[in-house]
Amino acid sequence: MNPRHHLDPATVLAFATGTLAAEMSVVAAAHLESCPQCREQLRSAERLGGVLLEQQGSPPAEEHRQAALREAMLGRLDAPTPPAVAPVEVERSRVGTHDPDRLPSALAPHFGTSYRSLKWRWMAPGVHCIRAPDLPSLIMLKIAPGKCLPMHSHGNSELTQILRGAYDDSLGHFAPGDVADLDSEVEHQPVTTPGVACICVSALDAPLVFSGWFARKLQQVFKL
Incomplete structure (x- = not known):
C-alpha cells in the first residue's frame, strides 16, 4: 500500500490526545497501520498533545476513557506476535504483509x-x-x-x-x-x-x- 489520502491533522491530534470518538479512533488506527506518513504525524501530535494536556490539568472522565481506548489500540499495534501487526514504528512495507486474509489489527475486536x-x-x-x-x-x-x-x-x-x-x-x-x-x-x-x-x-x-x-x-x- 502507498496511501495518497491521509488523516486530517486535526484528526491525528484528537487521536493522539485520546479525544477522538471511539468509532473514529478505530478507523484512524486502521489507517495508521498502513500509513508511515500519518504515523510520523502521530508522533508529532503526541508531543503537542502532551503539552496541551499538561496545560489543561487533569482531563475529565470521558477523556480518560478515550485515552485508555487509544492506548489499547496502540498496544495492539505494538504487540510483536500474531494476530497483531508489526509495531507502529516500523515501515509500511513490513506491516501486515504476512497474511492477506487478515483484517487490520484495530478492526479485529469489532469484526x-x-x-x-x-x-x-x-x-x-x-x-x-x-x-x-x-x-x-x-x-x-x-x-x-x-x-x-x-x-x-x-x-x-x-x-x-x-x-x-x-x-x-x-x-x-x-x-x-x-x-x-x-x-x-x-x-x-x-x-x-x-x-x-x-x-x-x-x-x-x-x-x-x-x-x-x-x-x-x-x-x-x-x-x-
Whole structure:
C-alpha cells in the first residue's frame, strides 16, 4: 500500500490526545497501520498533545476513557506476535504483509480477524454491510465493482478507510490504504472501480444526508 489520502491533522491530534470518538479512533488506527506518513504525524501530535494536556490539568472522565481506548489500540499495534501487526514504528512495507486474509489489527475486536470469516448483511443491490455490535456507528461495507452509490453529504463527520478494491468520487481515487476524512461540507457520490468489490470501514458521528428518496428510505431501515 502507498496511501495518497491521509488523516486530517486535526484528526491525528484528537487521536493522539485520546479525544477522538471511539468509532473514529478505530478507523484512524486502521489507517495508521498502513500509513508511515500519518504515523510520523502521530508522533508529532503526541508531543503537542502532551503539552496541551499538561496545560489543561487533569482531563475529565470521558477523556480518560478515550485515552485508555487509544492506548489499547496502540498496544495492539505494538504487540510483536500474531494476530497483531508489526509495531507502529516500523515501515509500511513490513506491516501486515504476512497474511492477506487478515483484517487490520484495530478492526479485529469489532469484526474478527479475517476477511473470509465476515458475515455480510444485504443492504441494497450490490451493497452489503456489517455493523460492529459494540460500536453501532462503526460499519464495514462491501460494494460490488462498478457500483454508483447515492449522492450524499454528511451530518457531521465521516471517516472511511479503504481495505480492498477502490472507488472514485469528486475528491479523487481512493485505493487500499487511503482514508477519506470528510466533514459536513463535502457532498460526493462514490463509484467503485471495475474488478473486485470495494471493502471499506466507516465511522459516522451523525447520519448521512441523502438527496434521493430511495436512499432516504434505506437510511431509515439501516440507520446510516
